Amino acid sequence: MNDNAQEKKNLVAQWAYDTGDILGRFHLWLEDIEVKWTRGQPVKEFTSQISFLNGRMERMFAMTGAITALGTRLFGRFGEGKNLDKAGINQVKKDADAISAYAMSECLWYLTRQLPENHAVMVCLGEGLMPKVGETPEMGSNPQLGFGRVYARPEVAKWLDKKVIRLLNDKNYTWQEFYQEIKEARITIWGAAIDTLENTSRFAKGASTGPMTVLHVFNQPLHITRPYEGYIGNLVLPKDVVNEAAKESVLTTFHSPRDLVLRAILRTYPGVKKENIHVWTLRGKSRVERIGGLWKIWEDLGVHVIDDGWKMPSGIEAFCESGTYAPTYCVGSWQDIKKDTHVFICDGYAASAEAMQAASLAPLLNQRAFLSVFTSSFKLSFDKEQHIMNLDPNATDFKTRLEVLIGKEVDDKTAAKYKDMIMEAVDANIPLHKLSIEADDFFPEKDWDVLAVSGYMNPDPYSGASGVEEISPSVYRVTTRLSSKQGEKLITFTIKLMKSMEQSRFVFNPLLIRFLSGEDFESRPVKISDSGRIRNEVQTLCSEALEFQKDEKICIHFNRILPDVISPNNQKKLLEVLRWYKKNHPIWFAWLEISAP
Incomplete structure (x- = not known):
């Protein structure tokens, strides 16, 4: 056997050993692996790590991305919503979200068995609770991994769960107290921002590109105190453009006039044609009211605003209906075959988890990302949105100030709605104290670090990564990307299903x-682990129906479960199941309380 063949065997064996707990949980076999450095100085595998995590933890997070992508693509009803009505598509999306959230949750549970004893992974931002623009309320409330989900060794998890429940229930318990108690207990929390299935609608309709899973793990928790999902304006630029603007004493933020941004781009890339400056932004009729004016500003400046179907440098067509995270990988410049320079930027808005993920990815890619918290209403244009969330909701003249921004009188109900949106962000500790914010503003310590994990279900137009591919019966190739300050790896696994x-x-x-x-x-054998599994699953499947009580119990309020989230028949079955477990295994399910008709 030659040296290269032996080295490959060693590579596969070590990866299989390091990630064996996760592979075993899903009855998978690692047949092959390819590691390609796409940024940074390549080093021999297993000799160093690229983030604040040790090498084994990096490999387990990479496998988490791969298995979540594989399981969702195979068993998440991909494409089954293509010819269905809105309700049918909604159900397919929820089923896909359930698979992706469950797969990642299980991976994280097994991964954290290898954590140091005083460490925990805590989800700080999730995606799926809020309906998107044009969707009805029941199209939110999707299965997800959201705020407060803790993954750690049992003793640490129980201790931290109590603190999280207090954050949720005790308004006098502040973030500062929470963080101080963590430090005094010498507990290290790695915060996480998670979207287990990005581009869910495209997945449900069977789109050939786009669906992916995204997990950002940080070396500290985000200073967020309760579940929050909203919209955030975002402008992502090459760092050189921001520096060029600074030379002219121009401060770049999300609020910057776009003609000044264009001027900085032209100065940074001398000779670049305006039509070769490409602005990626969300598109579609439902977004005209909010950011149609932004599209027009860029179009009037003579630059190219990307539409569906425009070919990216990868050769794959872009799409603009969703997916605000992946385009961040393209922000920068390149030259085409004619040696003409092209510049790519992102502008518009995103859901809060995706915006934070993109903002924390930007520094790794020599970019700057500028954010501005928006409301969850789509009635106003972006230039008004960017100021409303900075209003003081407790000011006596709040309504008057709101009317000045909106440009017309509003009734008390409308004023109360906007006040509630601001208060929701305030209660969650979202940074509203500044007009323009960056990723730094979400962390208690400014020396933060991140490992960004992307698992691709289908090919990605922006990075060119491949999706899940079947290469022989029950054998699949799955691609994951790891990004950090030190470098970036594209990892391709060949994985075999060990079961039918x-x-x-x-x-x-x-x-x-x-x-x-x-x-x-x-008739199924019951194990004590079923208690933990079901406790985790109800938090994933119907989080809006849960009440976290002070005595470590969770009460499920069935009257809070929308029929389009869990059908009435399935609610009856769920109630039957939970009552059976509660009755027959009262000690293991002492944490469970049920409120039902």
Whole structure:
């Protein structure tokens, strides 16, 4: 055997050993792996790490991205919503979200068994609770990994859970107290911002590109104190452009006039044609009211505002209906075959988790990302939106100031709605104290670090990464990207299902979903781990129906579950299942309280 063949065997063996807990959980076999450095100085595998995590933890996070992508692509009902009505598509999306959230949650649980004893991973921002523009309320409330989910060794998890529940229930318990108690206990929290299935609608409709899973893990928690999901304006530029503007004493923020931004771009890249400056932004009729004016500003300046179908340098067509995270990887410049310079920037808005993920990715890619918190209403244009969330909701003249910004009189109900949106952000400790914010403003310590993990279900137009590919029966190639300040790796796994397709479907499905689908829960052997699994699953499947009580109990209020989130028939079945576990295993399910008709 030659040296290269032996080195490949060693590579696969070490990766399989380091990630074996996760692979074993899903009955998977690692057959091959390719590691390609796409940024930074390549070093031999296993000799160093690229982030604040040790090498084994980096590999386990990479495998988490791969398995979440693989399981969702295979068992998340990909493309089954293509010809369905809105309700049908909504159900497919929720089923896909359930698979992706469950797969990642299980990976994180097994991953954190390898954490140092005083460490924990805590989800600070999630995506899926809020309906998107044009969607009805029931199209929110999606299965997700949201704020407060803790993954750690049992003793640390229990201790930290109590603190999180106090954050949720005690308005007098501040972030500062929470963080001080963590430091005094010498607990290290790695915060996380998670979107287990980006581009869910494209996934449900069977789009050939776009769906991916995104996990950012930080060396500290974000200073967020409760579940929050809203919209945030974002402008992402090459760092050189921002520096060039500074030379002319121009401060760049999200609020900067776009003609000044263009001027800085032209000075940074002498000779670049305006039509070769490409602005990626969300598009579509539903967004005209909010950012149609922004599109027009750029178009009037003579630059190219990207539409669906424009070919990226990867050769894959862009899409603008969703997916605000992945385009960040393209922000910068390149030359085409004619040696003409092209510049790519992002402008517009994103959901809060995606905006924070993109903002924390930007410094790794020599970019700057500028944010401005928006409301969750789509009635106003971006130039008004960017100021409303900075109003003082408790000011006696709040309504008057709101009317000045909006440009017309508003009734008390409308004023109360905007006040509630501001208060929701204030209560969650979202940084509203500044007109323009950056990733730094979300952290208690400014020396923050991040490992960005992307798992690709389908090809990605912006990075050119491949999606899940079947290369032989039950054998799949899956691509994950790891990005950090030190470098970036594109990792391609070849993974084999060790069970049949139908058996693997059960492996990747949440226990409660299996019961709702007809599996006999009464004859199934019950283990103490079922208690933890079901506790995790109800937090993923119906978080809006849960009340976290001070005595470590969780009360499920069935009257809070929308029928389009869990159908009435499935709610009856869920109630039957939970009551059976509570009755037959009262000690293991002492944490469970049920409020139902």
